[in-house]
Amino acid sequence: xxxxxxxxxLLLFVLHVICVSCTKEVDFxxxxxxxxxxVIESSIFxxxxxxxxxxxxxxDEFSTPPEFIIIDIFNNQFVKDNxxxxxxxxxxxxxxxxxxxxxxxxxxxxxxxxHTFTFSTEASTTNDDLTNQYLExxxxxxxxxxxxxxxLAFTLTMLPGAPINTSTQGRIHLESKGTFYxxxxx
Amino acid sequence: MKKFSYLLSLITCLxxxxxxxxxxxxxxxxxxxMQNPGGEVTNDWYLGIPLLSHIHTNAGSSGISVYDLFAADxxxxxxxxxxxxxxxxxxxxxxxxxQIEILSGGFAFGSGFEKxxxxxxxxxxxxxxxxxxxxxxxxxxxxxxxxxxxxLFDASDVNISGELLxxxxxxxxxxxxxxFTFGIRGKVYSSIINANxxxxxxxxxxxxxxxxxxxxxxxxxxxxxxxxxxSLIEDENSDPKNDVKELKKRFxxxxxxxxGFDIGFTKKITDQWTFDASLLDVGFIRHSKDVENYKVEGVxxxxxxxxxxYESDQGQTADDYWSDIEEDFEELFKVDxxxxxxxxxxxxxxxxxxxxxxGKKIDKACNCIQExxxxxxxxxxxxxxxxxxxxxxxxxxxxxxxxxxxxLSAKATYTIDSYSFKNVGLGVSANIGGMxxxxxxxxxxxxxxxxxxxxxxxQLGFNYIFNKNED
Numbered sequence: 160x161x162x163x164x165x166x167x168x169l170l171l172f173v174l175h176v177i178c179v180s181c182t183k184e185v186d187f188x189x190x191x192x193x194x195x196x197x198v199i200e201s202s203i204f205x206x207x208x209x210x211x212x213x214x215x216x217x218x219d220e221f222s223t224p225p226e227f228i229i230i231d232i233f234n235n236q237f238v239k240d241n242x243x244x245x246x247x248x249x250x251x252x253x254x255x256x257x258x259x260x261x262x263x264x265x266x267x268x269x270x271x272x273x274h275t276f277t278f279s280t281e282a283s284t285t286n287d288d289l290t291n292q293y294l295e296x297x298x299x300x301x302x303x304x305x306x307x308x309x310x311l312a313f314t315l316t317m318l319p320g321a322p323i324n325t326s327t328q329g330r331i332h333l334e335s336k337g338t339f340y341x342x343x344x345x
Numbered sequence: 346m347k348k349f350s351y352l353l354s355l356i357t358c359l360x361x362x363x364x365x366x367x368x369x370x371x372x373x374x375x376x377x378x379m380q381n382p383g384g385e386v387t388n389d390w391y392l393g394i395p396l397l398s399h400i401h402t403n404a405g406s407s408g409i410s411v412y413d414l415f416a417a418d419x420x421x422x423x424x425x426x427x428x429x430x431x432x433x434x435x436x437x438x439x440x441x442x443x444q445i446e447i448l449s450g451g452f453a454f455g456s457g458f459e460k461x462x463x464x465x466x467x468x469x470x471x472x473x474x475x476x477x478x479x480x481x482x483x484x485x486x487x488x489x490x491x492x493x494x495x496x497l498f499d500a501s502d503v504n505i506s507g508e509l510l511x512x513x514x515x516x517x518x519x520x521x522x523x524x525f526t527f528g529i530r531g532k533v534y535s536s537i538i539n540a541n542x543x544x545x546x547x548x549x550x551x552x553x554x555x556x557x558x559x560x561x562x563x564x565x566x567x568x569x570x571x572x573x574x575x576s577l578i579e580d581e582n583s584d585p586k587n588d589v590k591e592l593k594k595r596f597x598x599x600x601x602x603x604x605g606f607d608i609g610f611t612k613k614i615t616d617q618w619t620f621d622a623s624l625l626d627v628g629f630i631r632h633s634k635d636v637e638n639y640k641v642e643g644v645x646x647x648x649x650x651x652x653x654x655y656e657s658d659q660g661q662t663a664d665d666y667w668s669d670i671e672e673d674f675e676e677l678f679k680v681d682x683x684x685x686x687x688x689x690x691x692x693x694x695x696x697x698x699x700x701x702x703x704g705k706k707i708d709k710a711c712n713c714i715q716e717x718x719x720x721x722x723x724x725x726x727x728x729x730x731x732x733x734x735x736x737x738x739x740x741x742x743x744x745x746x747x748x749x750x751x752x753l754s755a756k757a758t759y760t761i762d763s764y765s766f767k768n769v770g771l772g773v774s775a776n777i778g779g780m781x782x783x784x785x786x787x788x789x790x791x792x793x794x795x796x797x798x799x800x801x802x803x804q805l806g807f808n809y810i811f812n813k814n815e816d
Contacts, residue, residue, distance in 0.1 A: 186417035194423055197489030202649035205557035212654065228652070228667040250558075313652035313663075335649065336558040338491065 193345040203247065203335045204313060210255045210327035213317060227266070228311045239306050244340040245297040251280045253289045255329035258282045258318040263295075266310040273304035282320050286328045363403060363442045363473070364729045366742040366758050367772035367785040368804055369696055370621065373754055374774050374783045375451060375808050378465050380696060381623035382516045382528030383609035386453065386463045387812065391781070393449035393467065394807040401444040405800030407763040408437030408478065412797040430487055435480035435502050436735060438763075443472045446806070451516075463518040465530075470596070473692065474507040477735060490551045498549045500565055504734050506541035508689070510534050510630070511596045516607070524613040534603035536630045537595040538573040539689060543734040557649040563677055567641045570687050572601050572632035603630030605691055617720065622697040633686040643677040690732070698727035721748045729762075738763050752776035760787065764800035772804075781808040 232238065249261065258281050265274035278293035297305045317323070369380040375391045376399045377384050393399065409429050414422075449467030453460035481498040490496075516530030546566040554560035573595065577588055594600075605628015611621040650670060652663055661669075702720035707713070723746040730739050740762035748754040758770040765788065772785025784805040791798035 184417040185412060185415040187415055189415055189417075189422040192422040193426070195487050197486060198491040199489040200491045200494075200551070200559065202554060202557040202559045202561065202647065204652050205649045206651045206654050207556060208654055228650070228663050230667070248558075315653055334554075334557045339489075341489070 191345055195341075195343045197341050197343070199339045199341065201337050201339070203337050204249075205334050207330065207332045209330050210257075210323050211325050213255075213323055213331075228313070229309060230311050231309060233305050233308045238339075241341045241343050242302070242306065242339055243342045245302065245305060246338040247295045247297075247335060248338070249278060249293045249295075249333065249335045251291050251293075251334075252332040253280045253291070253329070254283045254286050255323070255327065255331060256282050256284050256286065257320045257323060257327075259331065260316045260318055261333070262312075262314040262316070264312040264314070265304060265308040266312070267304075267307040268309050270310070273307050274301055279318065280331075283329060363440075363692070363694065363731055364740050364742075364760070364762065364802070365401070365804060366727055366729060366740065366744070366760055367756055367770045367787065368783075369727060369729075370698055370700065370725070371746070371754075371756055371772065371774060371783075373776070374781065374806075375465070375810065376446070376449070376783075376806060378451070378463075378516060378518065378528070379530075379607075380625070381609035381611070381621055382518060382530040382607045383526050383611055383623065384518070384528070384621065385526060385611055386451075386518055386520070388451075388453075389460070389811045390452035391450060391808050391810040393446055394809065395448055396445065397807045398449050398467075399444065399446035399469065399804065399806040401442070401802075401804045403443070403800065403802035404441045405764045405802075406437075406439045407799065408433040410797045410799045427487070430480075430483050433478045433480060433483075435478060435499070437478040438475055438733075438735075439478075440475040441472065442474075445470050447511075449808075461520040463528075465516045465518070466514065468511060468513045470509075470511050472507075472509050475733060476505040477502070479503045485549070494551050494553065494559070496550065500547035500549065500567060501545045503545050503567070504543050506543050506689075506734055508539045508541075508630075509537040510539075510600070511537065511598075513598065514607075525610065527610040528608070530607040532605040532607070532626070532628060533598065534605060534628060534630050534691065535595060535598045535600040536572060536603065536632065536689075537592055537600050538571075538577070539601070539630070539632055540569065540571045540574060541689060541734075542567070542569040544568065554648045559648070561647045563643065563645045563647075565641050565643055565677065568638060569640075570632070570636070570638045572634065572636045572687075574635070575637035576635045601630055601632045601634050603689075603691070604628055609696075617702050619700040619702070620698070621700070623695070625694040625696070626691040627693050628691045630689050630691065631686065632689065636684050636686060638683045638685055638687070640681045640683065641678060642681070643679075645673055645677045647674075693732045695730040696727065698725050700725035719748075722746065756785075758787065762800075765791075765798075768800070770802070776810065776812075779809050779811060781810045782806070 253259070258279060260277055260279040262275065262277040264272055267273050276295050280291050281289060283289045365380055368374060368377055370384065371377045372385045372387050375388060375393070378386065409432070414425055414429055446467060446469040449465070449469070451463060451465030453463045455462040479502040481502045484493070485498050512532050512534055514530050514532045516528060518526065518528035520526045545568065547564040549564070550562050552560045552562065576591070605626055607623060607625045607627070609621065609623030611619060613619050647670075650667060700723050702723040704722040705714045705720055706718045708715050725744055727742040727744065728739070729742065730737050740760055742758050742760040744756055744758040746754065746756045753773070753775050755771070755773045760768040760770060762768060767790055768787050769789045770785065770787030771789060772783065774781065774783040786801070786803045788798045788801055
């Protein structure tokens with residue numbers, strides 16, 4: 160008798176434990192709150208040149224022609240959706256006794272200028288290293304314009320000053336990096 | 346019905362792990378021969394109830410539970426996610442294993458009076474999946490590289506493998522004498538779908554540069570190998586009926602085939618002490634049909650662009666120069682697909698246990714021990730190991746077995762493994778007439794909140810058994 164009752168009871172008990180094991184409340188919809196904020200840094204432009212490199216023919220009125228670089232990173236859909244802020248940091252080290260200016264232009268598909276900035280470096284009268292930093296921040300309208308950019312032009316212009324010849328001392332060194340703040344949401 | 350659907354969802358959603366510590370050595374259950382082909386056989390013949398003779402699911406996550414991440418506790422989901430990302434290690438894994446026996450049976454034979462040989466056979470479907478936590482990828486995606494200058498991101502952190510297959514097997518078991526039994530089982534595998542990416546190499550690092558702020562160094566050698574997948578994804582006739590037909594064909598030995606074996610033995614050391622061991626799924630599958638592999642390979646360093654003094658000796662414009670760099674990047678991340686055949690090894694499993702049997706039945710009539718009867722209790726220790734892509738996983742189980750009545754026995758286990766240090770399991774096997782039913786599950790301590798369990802395992806089944814020593 161006991162045997163007969165016991166068998167089904169035990170089985171039922173085991174089944175019960177398995178079927179109605181308790182759960183505390185979980186909420187899988189929390190996945191919709193997912194938000195990650197990676198910050199990516201990347202090298203961008205650089206160059207390193209001695210004073211003599213700036214002599215073109217007999218002229219020292221050096222200015223690079225604005226050559227275009229077609230770039231499709233900024234208007235790619237992922238960047239458009241998730242980039243919330245960008246910064247470009249330039250660092251120049253000048254030991255030439257001549258000031259110069261860097262200009263970066265941002266053009267869209269229709270060749271419209273969407274954004275531009277310039278920065279300049281003083282002449283190094285003693286040929287010591289003069290270090291300068293320049294930070295361009297893209298937020299708000301500037302960020303919208305950045306996301307429309309498909310072409311970049313980088314122009315280096317020597318500002319008026321002491322003439323440069325083959326014996327002119329010093330170098331110009333430029334480094335730059337971009338910092339891209341992303342906000343990726345589900 | 347509700348309970349049934351709950352049970353089904355439990356089976357399908359929460360099945361993890363391959364260790365069948367409760368079933369191992371549980372000789373009343375015919376399927377224990379699948380855990381040790383050299384185990385003791387207690388029946389004369391049996392037939393598994395088709396599709397119901399062995400249903401097994403096991404799922405586990407070694408570092409985190411569902412509850413850790415999704416508890417409705419009002420805490421910010423993103424901070425829980427952040428905790429998880431930093432806490433999990435690259436050796437933590439998520440694993441699922443599921444099996445359904447389609448058919449199985451066995452019968453004793455032999456020339457002597459006591460039939461001492463046993464043949465068992467069957468076919469089952471298995472799904473096996475393991476993914477390690479891709480820690481470095483997660484950190485890179487979560488933080489970006491800004492906070493990780495000079496940190497090497499290891500590309501091998503992606504390690505994932507999954508397979509759906511059918512297994513056709515025949516096993517032979519021989520009781521050589523009262524003290525020694527051995528067995529072997531041959532297996533033919535028919536892989537239905539396989540995908541694996543387990544041999545990735547390389548790294549990504551952002552270092553302080555020579556010419557610019559940073560030097561970004563990519564060194565990638567990544568590969569995903571698949572078989573049986575591309576024809577299902579790419580077929581133009583999207584009629585699922587055709588896919589089902591194709592899957593059936595592959596199940597019936599029309600997939601990518603492989604061979605393997607199980608071996609095992611049981612050795613009685615004394616009347617009460619027994620040692621047994623088995624090695625399972627020593628085998629391979631050769632993937633030659635419907636293979637599609639995807640490979641990303643390349644080394645590239647990027648320090649930035651020189652917009653003025655780029656090497657314009659070939660009359661390059663700045664844009665040509667930039668285009669070259671873009672092409673280099675595209676080349677680096679370009680996915681090459683190949684149809685190279687490949688071989689996978691099945692996850693081999695090792696079981697070994699030492700048993701001590703004690704306590705004979707007391708005859709109420711004479712109030713004395715029935716010397717001729719079998720022992721009613723057993724305790725023992727069992728070691729389990731399984732080969733996995735990164736490193737073997739181990740589990741150690743202590744157990745207590747008790748024969749409650751004729752035809753009803755139970756086993757309780759306490760297991761230490763990658764998931765938990767306190768995994769309590771319970772199993773029962775009941776014979777009612779010729780019908781055998783068994784059910785076993787583990788992680789009972791977590792049943793107050795199943796979502797907090799890092800692993801769940803369940804096996805159940807129905808057999809028709811004809812016992813030789815039926816009272």
